[in-house]
Amino acid sequence: xxxxxxxxxxxxxxxxxxxxxxxxxxxxxxxxxxxxxxxxxxxxxxxxxxxxxxxxxxxxxxxxxxxxxxxxxxxxxxxxxxxxxxxxxxxxxxxxxxxxxxxxxxxxxxxxxxxxxxxxxxxxxxxxxxxxxxxxxxxxxxxxxxxxxxxxxxxxxxxxxxxxxxxxxxxxxxxxxxxxxxxxxxxxxxx
Amino acid sequence: xxxxxxxxxxxxxxxxxxxxxxxxxxxxxxxxxxxxxxxxxxxxxxxxxxxxxxxxxxxxxxxxxxxxxxxxxxxxxxxxxxxxxxxxxxxxxxxxxxxxxxxxxxxxxxxxxxxxxxxxxxxxxxxxxxxxxxxxxxxxxxxxxxxxxxxxxxxxxxxxxxxxxxxxxxxxxxxxxxxxxxxxxxxxxxxxxxxxxxxxxxxxxxxxxxxxxxxxxxxxxxxxxxxxxxxxxxxxx
Numbered sequence: 001x002x003x004x005x006x007x008x009x010x011x012x013x014x015x016x017x018x019x020x021x022x023x024x025x026x027x028x029x030x031x032x033x034x035x036x037x038x039x040x041x042x043x044x045x046x047x048x049x050x051x052x053x054x055x056x057x058x059x060x061x062x063x064x065x066x067x068x069x070x071x072x073x074x075x076x077x078x079x080x081x082x083x084x085x086x087x088x089x090x091x092x093x094x095x096x097x098x099x100x101x102x103x104x105x106x107x108x109x110x111x112x113x114x115x116x117x118x119x120x121x122x123x124x125x126x127x128x129x130x131x132x133x134x135x136x137x138x139x140x141x142x143x144x145x146x147x148x149x150x151x152x153x154x155x156x157x158x159x160x161x162x163x164x165x166x167x168x169x170x171x172x173x174x175x176x177x178x179x180x181x182x183x184x185x186x187x188x189x190x191x
Numbered sequence: 192x193x194x195x196x197x198x199x200x201x202x203x204x205x206x207x208x209x210x211x212x213x214x215x216x217x218x219x220x221x222x223x224x225x226x227x228x229x230x231x232x233x234x235x236x237x238x239x240x241x242x243x244x245x246x247x248x249x250x251x252x253x254x255x256x257x258x259x260x261x262x263x264x265x266x267x268x269x270x271x272x273x274x275x276x277x278x279x280x281x282x283x284x285x286x287x288x289x290x291x292x293x294x295x296x297x298x299x300x301x302x303x304x305x306x307x308x309x310x311x312x313x314x315x316x317x318x319x320x321x322x323x324x325x326x327x328x329x330x331x332x333x334x335x336x337x338x339x340x341x342x343x344x345x346x347x348x349x350x351x352x353x354x355x356x357x358x359x360x361x362x363x364x365x366x367x368x369x370x371x372x373x374x375x376x377x378x379x380x381x382x383x384x385x386x387x388x389x390x391x392x393x394x395x396x397x398x399x400x401x402x403x404x405x406x407x408x409x410x411x412x413x414x415x416x417x418x419x420x421x422x423x424x425x426x427x428x
């Protein structure tokens with residue numbers, strides 16, 4: 001009898017391990033799941049930025065000095081920012097670059113085309129992490145999280161015995177889950 | 192009289208309800224998806240059209256959209272005054288051109304369709320820029336060159352065959368439909384090779400390198416097709 005008790009004591013340990021590892025993984029799961037959804041549908045929705053364009057008119061004639069012209073255009077557009085650059089690529093055209101937008105000015109007509117983007121803070125951050133744009137130490141956290149997911153999946157299989165153990169509903173659902181990528185590969189094509 | 196315990200009966204009812212609701216939800220989503228596909232007139236119209244070279248205007252597996260979509264990537268400096276385009280590799284005289292020097296060359300406008308590997312196509316965009324063959328001529332392309340590598344911000348590269356880079360409608364471009372290229376689309380300058388999937392048309396372009404041998408680019412070493420012909424659905428390696 002004492003021998004039997006010793007044999008089954010590993011499940012509570014496994015459950016405790018699974019639960020605590022699960023708590024640790026919650027934050028990163030949200031990061032990777034949210035970003036995964038966003039990046040999967042990048043063709044339908046830019047999760048990093050809100051992109052916008054607008055056109056408006058400023059009075060002419062504009063000052064011949066590029067800096068003064070830029071100041072006037074920005075004042076007309078009610079943009080209280082300092083330009084990163086003011087550039088005249090060819091006669092009649094002036095480009096005012098700010099950190100988040102560019103204003104293309106037709107100096108003869110006073111027509112301004114503004115093109116810019118506003119960052120979506122949360123999605124841009126989680127995408128940045130998911131795609132490991134920063135590299136450096138994040139690779140270690142990402143590797144650790146991947147290992148944690150493997151451990152969670154493996155421990156989840158065995159932590160609650162069920163009436164038939166792994167052979168019952170667990171076996172059916174596990175097989176079904178594994179069959180999905182295999183069926184997809186065989187139906188749609190494989191590398 | 193049902194001799195099942197109450198807790199067991201409750202669980203069964205809840206499960207039945209869940210299955211019914213899931214089935215209803217699936218039908219609604221499928222109907223919505225079906226309606227979306229059927230009502231896509233732009234795609235239906237394009238499917239009926241043929242290109243001058245005899246190929247269908249819309250490659251297989253594509254749907255038509257009405258505006259270019261931002262597809263991510265690591266943006267470069269959008270400032271035109273900071274642009275320096277290097278043309279180098281298998282050329283007699285490597286050159287580096289700023290934006291004003293590009294404008295001073297033989298600027299052209301071409302109408303071209305583009306096809307993204309994710310399944311959308313934008314048809315009939317008016318792209319303004321320079322033909323790559325004009326840049327190759329200016330730099331003095333050597334006879335041994337066979338491949339072209341587009342170099343872009345943050346080390347991104349895309350490789351194309353020389354003959355495809357020198358095609359009539361292959362360009363470096365800075366304007367689409369009479370508006371400057373937007374930041375998400377590669378401002379100030381991107382490549383344009385319309386007859387290949389759009390990832391080959393590198394955004395935030397900084398260089399064109401002519402090569403004797405091929406050198407797979409950023410996506411090509413990550414499982415995407417080395418050639419990327421949309422009519423052959425060369426999406427993946």
